[in-house]
Amino acid sequence: MADDKKALNTEAAPKKRLSRRDFLVTGGTVVAVDALIAASPAAAAAAPAAAPAGSSAAATYPASKGYLVYDSKKCAGCTTCMLACSLVHYGVQNLSRSRIQIMQDSFGKFPGDVIMAPCRQCKVPVCVQSCPVGAAYVDTENGNVRRIDSAKCIGCRTCLRMCPQQPHRTVWVTIDGKGKSSKCDLCLDTPYWDEKGGPGGKQACVESCPMKAIKFVAEMPDQKETEGYDVNLRNDHWYNLGLVDNSTVEPKRNPVWKVGGGE
Amino acid sequence: MKGGYTGKILRVHLTTRTIGTIDTAKYEEFGGGHGIGSAVFFDLVGDQLTFEAFDPRNLIIMMASPFSGTFMPGSGRCEVQGMGPMLYPVEWFAHSNFGGRFTAQLKFAGWDGIVVEGAADEPVWINIVNDKVTIESAKGIWGMDTWDTQEEISRRVMPGLKYGEWAELARDQATTQSPAVVCCGPAGENRSRLGALLHGPGSQAALCGFGGVFGSKKLKAISAIGTGDVPIADPKAFMAARLWFRQFQWDVDNPREAERFGAGGPYALISGRPSGGNVLNRDLPLTPARATACASCPRGCRMRLATGDSNESVCAGTMVITVNGSVKFTRQGNDLMQKYGLGHWQLMPLLSYIDALHKKGILGKGKQIDTDLPLDRPGTFAYADAVMRAIAYREGVGDDLAEACARFAKKIGRYDQDVNDGTLSLAYWGTANHYDPAIEAEWGFGSLLGERDLMLHQMSNYPIHWMAWSGDPYLTAEEVSRLYTDAMVPYQGDPFMVDHSDGPTGIYSDSKVKQVAWIKHYEKFWVGAGGFCGWRWPMCITNNTADRRGATPEAEPKFWNAVTGDNRTFADYMELGHKIYTLDRSIWALQGRHRDMEVFPDYVYDKPSVGHDMTMYIDGQWQYAKGTGRTLDRAKVEDFKTRFYKFEGYNPDNGYPKRDTLEKMKLAKVADLLQKRGKLG
Numbered sequence A: 001m002a003d004d005k006k007a008l009n010t011e012a013a014p015k016k017r018l019s020r021r022d023f024l025v026t027g028g029t030v031v032a033v034d035a036l037i038a039a040s041p042a043a044a045a046a047a048p049a050a051a052p053a054g055s056s057a058a059a060t061y062p063a064s065k066g067y068l069v070y071d072s073k074k075c076a077g078c079t080t081c082m083l084a085c086s087l088v089h090y091g092v093q094n095l096s097r098s099r100i101q102i103m104q105d106s107f108g109k110f111p112g113d114v115i116m117a118p119c120r121q122c123k124v125p126v127c128v129q130s131c132p133v134g135a136a137y138v139d140t141e142n143g144n145v146r147r148i149d150s151a152k153c154i155g156c157r158t159c160l161r162m163c164p165q166q167p168h169r170t171v172w173v174t175i176d177g178k179g180k181s182s183k184c185d186l187c188l189d190t191p192y193w194d195e196k197g198g199p200g201g202k203q204a205c206v207e208s209c210p211m212k213a214i215k216f217v218a219e220m221p222d223q224k225e226t227e228g229y230d231v232n233l234r235n236d237h238w239y240n241l242g243l244v245d246n247s248t249v250e251p252k253r254n255p256v257w258k259v260g261g262g263e
Numbered sequence B: 001m002k003g004g005y006t007g008k009i010l011r012v013h014l015t016t017r018t019i020g021t022i023d024t025a026k027y028e029e030f031g032g033g034h035g036i037g038s039a040v041f042f043d044l045v046g047d048q049l050t051f052e053a054f055d056p057r058n059l060i061i062m063m064a065s066p067f068s069g070t071f072m073p074g075s076g077r078c079e080v081q082g083m084g085p086m087l088y089p090v091e092w093f094a095h096s097n098f099g100g101r102f103t104a105q106l107k108f109a110g111w112d113g114i115v116v117e118g119a120a121d122e123p124v125w126i127n128i129v130n131d132k133v134t135i136e137s138a139k140g141i142w143g144m145d146t147w148d149t150q151e152e153i154s155r156r157v158m159p160g161l162k163y164g165e166w167a168e169l170a171r172d173q174a175t176t177q178s179p180a181v182v183c184c185g186p187a188g189e190n191r192s193r194l195g196a197l198l199h200g201p202g203s204q205a206a207l208c209g210f211g212g213v214f215g216s217k218k219l220k221a222i223s224a225i226g227t228g229d230v231p232i233a234d235p236k237a238f239m240a241a242r243l244w245f246r247q248f249q250w251d252v253d254n255p256r257e258a259e260r261f262g263a264g265g266p267y268a269l270i271s272g273r274p275s276g277g278n279v280l281n282r283d284l285p286l287t288p289a290r291a292t293a294c295a296s297c298p299r300g301c302r303m304r305l306a307t308g309d310s311n312e313s314v315c316a317g318t319m320v321i322t323v324n325g326s327v328k329f330t331r332q333g334n335d336l337m338q339k340y341g342l343g344h345w346q347l348m349p350l351l352s353y354i355d356a357l358h359k360k361g362i363l364g365k366g367k368q369i370d371t372d373l374p375l376d377r378p379g380t381f382a383y384a385d386a387v388m389r390a391i392a393y394r395e396g397v398g399d400d401l402a403e404a405c406a407r408f409a410k411k412i413g414r415y416d417q418d419v420n421d422g423t424l425s426l427a428y429w430g431t432a433n434h435y436d437p438a439i440e441a442e443w444g445f446g447s448l449l450g451e452r453d454l455m456l457h458q459m460s461n462y463p464i465h466w467m468a469w470s471g472d473p474y475l476t477a478e479e480v481s482r483l484y485t486d487a488m489v490p491y492q493g494d495p496f497m498v499d500h501s502d503g504p505t506g507i508y509s510d511s512k513v514k515q516v517a518w519i520k521h522y523e524k525f526w527v528g529a530g531g532f533c534g535w536r537w538p539m540c541i542t543n544n545t546a547d548r549r550g551a552t553p554e555a556e557p558k559f560w561n562a563v564t565g566d567n568r569t570f571a572d573y574m575e576l577g578h579k580i581y582t583l584d585r586s587i588w589a590l591q592g593r594h595r596d597m598e599v600f601p602d603y604v605y606d607k608p609s610v611g612h613d614m615t616m617y618i619d620g621q622w623q624y625a626k627g628t629g630r631t632l633d634r635a636k637v638e639d640f641k642t643r644f645y646k647f648e649g650y651n652p653d654n655g656y657p658k659r660d661t662l663e664k665m666k667l668a669k670v671a672d673l674l675q676k677r678g679k680l681g
């Protein structure tokens, strides 16, 4: 499946073998996305009427009224958010079912030792655009959240290949013994949590994160690369613990090295 | 079984190279973790006791708990059990544990635990990928340090794994995570009694020498990765409990009394603030770093640094080696200890002892114990490397040092003299003195009536000890005694349980008997069977709430019942802890434990204490007082023990569990074996 994707990428930009992330970096997002749709008849069929497949105009989707931003320098890698996500949606705890993925390299160097990967609720949701059966959709009744109806999903994995993020934010799960795609719904549908989710509601990952490293925002973050999403959520209280992201930063208060009375 | 368990325990026999399973349901009555581990140990080898720790009959048992793989706060630890070659004079059936994400991955792979039997004829490692379990050749890995081992095994398990991408273990089994590997280093391979198990760069099972047991089995490592579910009996209640628990956490954006508790000193360790466990990144300019947590821990006491050194090491893992003038080389020196796989809590007293012997002119070039080690250059990286290398590879005098403190001292004929005068301060079973048994008596008694250093920092000693030492305690001695003991169900309401005076209500009192029993029961059930972190639990008080009440005893059953579907009280589970403790004591009795052995070395009784501020009830007043100059009274300690044995249902003449005690706990078969061996109380 990864090979299909590479072939498409190459076709979209023959001079440079693009990674999924490059679609966002180059600013050629729309062109690349259109090229992908043109190359995929099934996906083209699912494109919204407002943006006919192959047209040079941007595919327009009503913007989501909610987004998750996060601070990958604040995350401690506890995976609580992942287990909360899995719990409220499926009633079990399983990292593989989580719609936010936290990866870490214990032997790595800060800050590259943690990668946070929640869904971006993209301006142009390629998952929605590419789904051949409309299982991935924009929920216009609920804040335009980009969702996947797993019941409708036929298991073709197109949205896994098409999500431009690395790792893809569409999540492959087993439901009733069948492989299906799923994705972050900003906690709109949480059978195991009696909280209202979605825009204006609560999100299990946000609520459970002990480091407050994930935040719900209503405004669309900058869509280029990750800067718009991976933001600084730390204040002086954080730096005062002695946790700096830059060796020139001097915490306002001596964090730990002046010991009064102790050893 | 409704929730928490996957239903099966993995059983690997290395001699016959067979792989089997044990139904978890058979052992459910023991809770999980340590409880199941003890029961499995008794069933598989109890009637063969006693034999040596390096005998292939010894077991390595790593039991997960119902909480492993869930977001139960601070439950990410893995309990390791088996006979511990570090311990002295008997290699007791013992436990050690390490943090990280090993048990979480084991559970996702579908296993409640793993039992390793026998010994391989050549080096192997165990590969667990969901329900596929294989015994693999460790060719090319045997001889590697613990860090390289883990990275190499990850590559072998998932050759296509790219950090930051999805990988499929098999069709429909996708994960972004890397395998969780636990391994021994060169020290373990060479059967060092200091051999630790390492998981990640800094998570050690430091005590008891289980690295050496791995080595004796020619077992280099166990790797686990899984993509399955951990079932939860009542998901809604569990989610509600987790969000309820937030009130007890350090609020990272707006901490309560930040000036006081966010500052340095002792509160860095006890306030629950992130990252305070690594003491090697405190000097300006600070090395950029993140706070790092074990699976599901809201505290995140560790760090990962921009330099990549001392990653995930905490406390003693950052304190054993000092390289003068360089915090960087100090971090790397401690990392070297992790890579060799040397247990920090035994290496620390051993290095002090080496230094003391060198200063006395006994150990060194051309001395009574002749060695080329550069002992005149302590505080250098070269010294640290040379000494640790000698121990890990058993080179020269390192061969004797690898026998760990007690046996090394015995070998050179100095054990009695050096231990009894405190030159080598091994307070209990060959493990190092930690908190002063004459003042913080519950720590001393809890260790002595166990099998190794207690190492449970959140027991009353720790929050009180460090709070008092801060010079700025947030509760008065009276307040903390009342609040603390309010939480100690089922003995709540007796503040004298934390009276550290040597008066009538103090360290020899019936109240102290109850406190020590409470500690052993909590240790066995909640910490041992629940996989709890001893830096997080119990939480009888906390600086993070307005009324200073902690989450204990409300949190534990709230979480346990939601996960498992049980419906029992805190006190019920504490009685289960009593049962597990009684089973452990029965195994020790089979190994030869008698009350006459449960005595401290002479120095603990004879050497006047330097004292430490603790809660004491003196002349009708609660106060923080030091107890400086106090010595433990032998007769009073013996009298304390007599009352403790009676309280627990053991025969005070010998400390053996009694038949009616065992039968009430549905441990009749244990009573039968004890009787057969003449060890029934």
Ligand code: SF4
Binding pocket: A118, A119, A120, A121, A122, A124, A125, A126, A127, A128, A146, A162, A163, A164, A165, A168, A169, A170, A183
């Ligand atoms: S799943 Fe991927 S493409 Fe779809 S909205 Fe999320 S980040 Fe965008």
Ligand code: SF4
Binding pocket: A068, A084, A085, A086, A098, A099, A100, A118, A119, A183, A184, A185, A186, A187, A203, A204, A205, A206
């Ligand atoms: S918002 Fe809800 S669905 Fe989305 S990642 Fe967070 S917990 Fe999961």
Ligand code: SF4
Binding pocket: A074, A075, A076, A077, A078, A079, A080, A081, A082, A102, A208, A209, A210, A211, A212, A213, A214
């Ligand atoms: S809960 Fe917060 S700190 Fe823990 S892994 Fe998720 S984002 Fe990181």
